[in-house]
Amino acid sequence: MRLEVALPVIIPLFFGALTLILWRWRLAQRVTTVVGTGLMLLSALWLLSATWQDGILVMHMGNWQAPFGIVLVSDLLGAIMVVLAGISGFATAVYSLTSMSKRHEAFGYYPLLHLLLAGVNGAFLTGDIFNLYVWFEVMLVASFALLILGGERAQMEGAIKYVTLNLVSSAMFLSAIGLLYGLTGTLNMADIADKLSYAEDPGIITVIAMLFLVSFGIKAGAFPFFFWLPASYHTPQVAVSALFAALLTKVGVYALFRVFTLIFTQDVDYTHEILLWVAAATMLTGVLGAAAQFEFRRILSFHIISQIGYMIMGLALFTPLAIVGGVFYIMHHIIVKANLFLVSGLVYRLKGTYELKELGGMYRSHPMLAILFLIPALSLAGIPPLSGFFAKFILIRAGVEAEAWWIVGVALVVGLLTLYSMIKIWAEVFWKAQPEEHADRPVHGSVGSGVLYLTIGGMAALTVFIGLGAEPIYRIADAAAHQLLNPSLYIDAVLGER
Amino acid sequence: METLMAFTVGGLFAAAIYMMLRRSIVKLVIGLVLLSNAANLLLFTQAGLLRGAPPLVPEGAMQPAGVVADPLAQALILTAIVIGFGVLAFAVVLIHRAYEVVQADDMDQMKDTDT
Numbered sequence: 158m159r160l161e162v163a164l165p166v167i168i169p170l171f172f173g174a175l176t177l178i179l180w181r182w183r184l185a186q187r188v189t190t191v192v193g194t195g196l197m198l199l200s201a202l203w204l205l206s207a208t209w210q211d212g213i214l215v216m217h218m219g220n221w222q223a224p225f226g227i228v229l230v231s232d233l234l235g236a237i238m239v240v241l242a243g244i245s246g247f248a249t250a251v252y253s254l255t256s257m258s259k260r261h262e263a264f265g266y267y268p269l270l271h272l273l274l275a276g277v278n279g280a281f282l283t284g285d286i287f288n289l290y291v292w293f294e295v296m297l298v299a300s301f302a303l304l305i306l307g308g309e310r311a312q313m314e315g316a317i318k319y320v321t322l323n324l325v326s327s328a329m330f331l332s333a334i335g336l337l338y339g340l341t342g343t344l345n346m347a348d349i350a351d352k353l354s355y356a357e358d359p360g361i362i363t364v365i366a367m368l369f370l371v372s373f374g375i376k377a378g379a380f381p382f383f384f385w386l387p388a389s390y391h392t393p394q395v396a397v398s399a400l401f402a403a404l405l406t407k408v409g410v411y412a413l414f415r416v417f418t419l420i421f422t423q424d425v426d427y428t429h430e431i432l433l434w435v436a437a438a439t440m441l442t443g444v445l446g447a448a449a450q451f452e453f454r455r456i457l458s459f460h461i462i463s464q465i466g467y468m469i470m471g472l473a474l475f476t477p478l479a480i481v482g483g484v485f486y487i488m489h490h491i492i493v494k495a496n497l498f499l500v501s502g503l504v505y506r507l508k509g510t511y512e513l514k515e516l517g518g519m520y521r522s523h524p525m526l527a528i529l530f531l532i533p534a535l536s537l538a539g540i541p542p543l544s545g546f547f548a549k550f551i552l553i554r555a556g557v558e559a560e561a562w563w564i565v566g567v568a569l570v571v572g573l574l575t576l577y578s579m580i581k582i583w584a585e586v587f588w589k590a591q592p593e594e595h596a597d598r599p600v601h602g603s604v605g606s607g608v609l610y611l612t613i614g615g616m617a618a619l620t621v622f623i624g625l626g627a628e629p630i631y632r633i634a635d636a637a638a639h640q641l642l643n644p645s646l647y648i649d650a651v652l653g654e655r
Numbered sequence: 656m657e658t659l660m661a662f663t664v665g666g667l668f669a670a671a672i673y674m675m676l677r678r679s680i681v682k683l684v685i686g687l688v689l690l691s692n693a694a695n696l697l698l699f700t701q702a703g704l705l706r707g708a709p710p711l712v713p714e715g716a717m718q719p720a721g722v723v724a725d726p727l728a729q730a731l732i733l734t735a736i737v738i739g740f741g742v743l744a745f746a747v748v749l750i751h752r753a754y755e756v757v758q759a760d761d762m763d764q765m766k767d768t769d770t
Contacts, residue, residue, distance in 0.1 A: 331698060
């Protein structure tokens with residue numbers, strides 16, 4: 158029995174309940190939220206170090222042995238994702254101290270934040286496919302409520318699209334689980350993988366695999382299912398946007414990594430070839446969509462999509478180095494993307510708008526913020542020595558080694574276009590002079606923005622750290638990829654040696 | 656029986672997609688209701704249909720006698736129904752609020768976020 162496997166789920170659930178009890182006391186809610194997310198980050202780090210030392214950890218809930226009971230499993234990929242959820246959760250909680258208005262906090266922002274994190278961590282750690290569905294729903298319901306917090310028109314319209322497409326995805330996920338259960342008679346992922354390796358009819362398995370691909374593809378925002386994302390991510394409060402951008406699509410990517418390395422490896426030529434095309438189309442459409450936008454957060458939303466393409470590319474190439482690249486990319490992306498959204502929130506606070514055309518002169522008035530924007534922006538584009546360079550380098554190297562030339566070409570072109578987009582933001586927001594007609598907008602000013610600078614600075618420091626200290630990060634990603642490519646490690650850990 | 660269920664599930668999916676493709680947001684939610692029920696019925700059918708064989712263990716025995724229905728699938732559907740109910744309750748409130756804000760029951764009027 159390993160307690161640390163369950164802690165990252167239990168802690169946010171507990172603090173979610175606690176903040177519900179403290180509903181009327183704003184200060185108490187804020188303090189408990191920072192403490193709660195901080196504790197969650199610590200427990201996640203504990204889990205990662207335990208998983209690093211002892212291999213895959215398994216916890217049988219209620220002492221029911223697998224495959225009969227529900228298991229929580231922490232392999233390195235799961236533990237890494239939990240740590241990243243802890244980092245972005247903690248950063249968001251600290252950032253919210255200043256950025257959230259009283260009106261939004263009064264409608265249950267903090268309890269929802271904790272429940273969202275509980276759902277995300279549960280999805281990363283569960284070893285049971287139906288339980289994965291349940292955690293997805295926990296996460297979705299919390300995200301629905303966070304998305305419409307404030308109740309503006311744009312939020313309602315965005316939420317209808319977001320809710321509808323995510324419910325379609327859930328229904329498809331449930332149908333796929335049903336078909337898989339009918340085929341194997343089990344829900345434990347390790348047991349499913351074990352049973353499918355003896356299956357005689359690969360045709361039906363491929364059909365089920367495609368259902369999972371569509372379902373998780375919608376959640377991950379992959380081509381051609383991403384339309385809910387740019388329609389909704391720029392509408393909520395900026396702290397919510399940042400958390401969504403960091404975590405929600407990555408849960409979909411994580412689920413793709415899990416099922417397409419553990420369960421559906423019977424017909425790699427077919428399934429992973431489709432994934433590769435999806436990856437290329439996702440990268441291209443995302444970055445081209447961003448090029449056409451002139452609203453800060455909409456540009457960033459489209460870039461989430463194109464970055465998802467890189468991660469799926471790592472999965473699709475399905476060589477050891479490519480999987481390393483995919484895992485590395487996820488680590489780099491979550492931190493950088495959350496940070497860029499946090500920067501956009503600070504710009505909004507200082508200038509009162511997200512429209513690039515109405516912004517300007519920020520380099521002259523706030524040089525510190527300009528530098529803090531450049532770090533994640535250049536990292537996203539893949540400039541050395543920042544984290545994005547190594548993430549892209551590993552993936553492209555893997556593509557070259559696999560001789561998949563066209564995907565390498567797409568990845569390089571998309572990297573260039575990403576740089577174009579980031580420079581566009583730089584030129585419009587920071588470099589050009591402030592347009593006269595938009596100069597006198599009522600704004601919050603810089604009151605209390607110290608906390609915001611601190612959060613953004615901390616995340617930027619992490620980006621630099623991943624870039625400069627790429628060696629240890631690479632080693633962790635390498636070990637995670639090793640576990641992913643040897644499903645027998647996972648199966649033996651869950652079901653015991655047979 | 657399986658054939659009948661297969662056609663029922665297929666019909667429900669088709670009806671759900673038809674409703675969701677219409678412009679009214681009320682019909683959109685009706686489509687979502689049908690969709691979640693279609694998925695539940697699919698799960699139910701996949702676990703195997705058995706008539707009059709409850710999974711009960713007779714007194715004194717260690718396992719049920721003969722072939723019995725699979726209770727796990729029913730537990731799953733029960734969970735899925737509860738989750739679906741909660742989410743749909745949210746969706747109904749959401750379209751009500753959206754209707755109040757936008758003053759229209761038409762998806763084509765909801766393009767503010769797309770420009």
